Amino acid sequence: MNMKTKQLVYASFFLALGIIVPQIFHFTGLPGTVFLPMHIPVLLCGFILGPKYGLVVGALTPLLNSLLTGMPPVYPVATSMMFELATYGLVAGLLYQLLKQSSIVSLIGSMLLGRVIGGIANAIFYTASGTGFVLSTFITASFVTCFWGIVIQLVIIPIIVKSVNQYFEKSPRLVMEK
Structure with missing residues (x-):
C-alpha cells in the first residue's frame, strides 16, 4: 500500500472515531x-497525519x-464546530511540524486558536440565526463547562502521540506529511 493510501485509511479511521x-x-x-469527545480524534489526526488531513x-x-x-444540530452548532475543529486539526499539525514535535505546546496553541475561531464562527452563525451571541456564555462554554475535557486532552493526547511516534519509528514511517 502506498503512503497516500495509508494516509487516507488513517484519516478515515480518525473520522470514524470522531x-x-x-x-x-x-x-x-x-x-x-463537558468531555469533548469529538475533539480528540481530530487533534490526534492533526498530530499524526499532519495539517492537511x-x-x-x-x-x-x-x-x-x-x-x-x-447531533449536534447542523445549524448553527455543527456549522460553527466545523470551523473550530478544522482549526484544531490544522494548527495541531502545523505547530507540531514547526516546533519540532513539541506536542504539549502544539496542543495548547491549537486548542486556544481553535476556540478563538470557534467563537468568531459562533458569533456570526448565532447572530445570523437570530439566537444572538453572548460572549460570557461562549467563554463559559469554551473554558469552564468543558474544563474536564480540556484536562483529558492535555493528559492523553501527548501520551498517544508519543506512543504512536515510538511505534512508527520501529517500523516504516507511517504518515506524517512533509
Whole structure:
C-alpha cells in the first residue's frame, strides 16, 4: 500500500472515531459538552497525519456527526464546530511540524486558536440565526463547562502521540506529511 493510501485509511479511521466516540458518550449519558469527545480524534489526526488531513477531518467530523446522528444540530452548532475543529486539526499539525514535535505546546496553541475561531464562527452563525451571541456564555462554554475535557486532552493526547511516534519509528514511517 502506498503512503497516500495509508494516509487516507488513517484519516478515515480518525473520522470514524470522531463519530463513534461521541456516540459512546451519548449512550452512556456522559455530556459531550463537558468531555469533548469529538475533539480528540481530530487533534490526534492533526498530530499524526499532519495539517492537511487534520483540517479535512476536523471540518468533516461535526458535519457527518450531524447528518448521521442528528447531533449536534447542523445549524448553527455543527456549522460553527466545523470551523473550530478544522482549526484544531490544522494548527495541531502545523505547530507540531514547526516546533519540532513539541506536542504539549502544539496542543495548547491549537486548542486556544481553535476556540478563538470557534467563537468568531459562533458569533456570526448565532447572530445570523437570530439566537444572538453572548460572549460570557461562549467563554463559559469554551473554558469552564468543558474544563474536564480540556484536562483529558492535555493528559492523553501527548501520551498517544508519543506512543504512536515510538511505534512508527520501529517500523516504516507511517504518515506524517512533509
